[in-house]
Amino acid sequence: DTGVSQDPRHKITKRGQNVTFRCDPISEHNRLYWYRQTLGQGPEFLTYFQNEAQLEKSRLLSDRFSAERPKGSFSTLEIQRTEQGDSAMYLCASSFTYVANEQFFGPGTRLTVL
Amino acid sequence: AQSVTQLDSHVSVSEGTPVLLRCNYSSSYSPSLFWYVQHPNKGLQLLLKYTSAATLVKGINGFEAEFKKSETSFHLTKPSAHMSDAAEYFCVVRSLDEKLTFGTGTRLTIIP
Numbered sequence: 689d690t691g692v693s694q695d696p697r698h699k700i701t702k703r704g705q706n707v708t709f710r711c712d713p714i715s716e717h718n719r720l721y722w723y724r725q726t727l728g729q730g731p732e733f734l735t736y737f738q739n740e741a742q743l744e745k746s747r748l749l750s751d752r753f754s755a756e757r758p759k760g761s762f763s764t765l766e767i768q769r770t771e772q773g774d775s776a777m778y779l780c781a782s783s784f785t786y787v788a789n790e791q792f793f794g795p796g797t798r799l800t801v802l
Numbered sequence: 803a804q805s806v807t808q809l810d811s812h813v814s815v816s817e818g819t820p821v822l823l824r825c826n827y828s829s830s831y832s833p834s835l836f837w838y839v840q841h842p843n844k845g846l847q848l849l850l851k852y853t854s855a856a857t858l859v860k861g862i863n864g865f866e867a868e869f870k871k872s873e874t875s876f877h878l879t880k881p882s883a884h885m886s887d888a889a890e891y892f893c894v895v896r897s898l899d900e901k902l903t904f905g906t907g908t909r910l911t912i913i914p
Contacts, residue, residue: 692845719900730892730904731846744899779846781902789834789900793846 690714692794694780700800701770708766709797713782720763721791722755723779724748731779737763738785770801804829806876806893808905816913821880823908825893828874834896835876837867838904841889849891852876863887888912 693712701707713720718739723731734753735745739760749755752770757763767774777798781791809824827833837849850861857869863886867878876893893905 721901723902728906730894730907731902732904733901736901744901781846783900785900789896790848790851791902792848793838795843795845 692780692782692792694778694794694797696797697795698798698800700802702802703772704769706766706768707770707799708764709778709799711763711765711780711782711794713762713780714784714792717782717784717792718760719783719785719791720757721781721783722763722765723781725777725779725796726775731777734765767799770799772801775799775801804833804895804897804903806835806895806903806905808891808893808908810908811906812909812911814911814913815883817885818882821878821883821887821910823878823891823893823910825876825878825905826874827876827893827895829895831898835867835869836894836896836902837861837865837876837878838892838894839889840892840907846892849878883910883912885912885914 695710721736722734725731735755737757752768755765777796779796780794783791805828807826835852838846840846849865850859852859852869860866865880890907894902
């Protein structure tokens, strides 16, 4: 399967714990995006990378959130000291800047904070 | 700033009848617009896109959409609904820096 993959698919954690999600983009894609989708809403942009550089962070991304993309390949999204309001689906997407700019989405990681 | 408004949160149609999912957009420049579909427990899939070429855009699975600048609309249609079309549909606008802004979604239910 050469699509975008995310791990884990589901994560249940207790409030105050740290969690980390991983996204593996389509191999030749140089852009990688993170979105968050809460119940009944459309996905909202969080941050994106071009290669290893993080180019923009949304105001939705508080100081408890950090994302990395070492070596311009896979990316991780870490949430420290989770809160119940962090419960959501976290979606990763990738694209290749110069061709059509379609973003391909992964299946998402569903986070539940108890 | 750009935005999209999906006018219906839920649409129900009988199998074999036409589908219309409505979307209005707001943009200070000529927008790039998309429709994505999300099936339960599956990733978002691109149905079709408008990027300032032909105003009538054909997508996968028999869907199409028409860009109407005068009405700031980008409605999604399909002549004949199939049971497999039941899903959540998102109208999306892309900014110049390629970030996507999603609408709140329309849940399509197909009645057998």
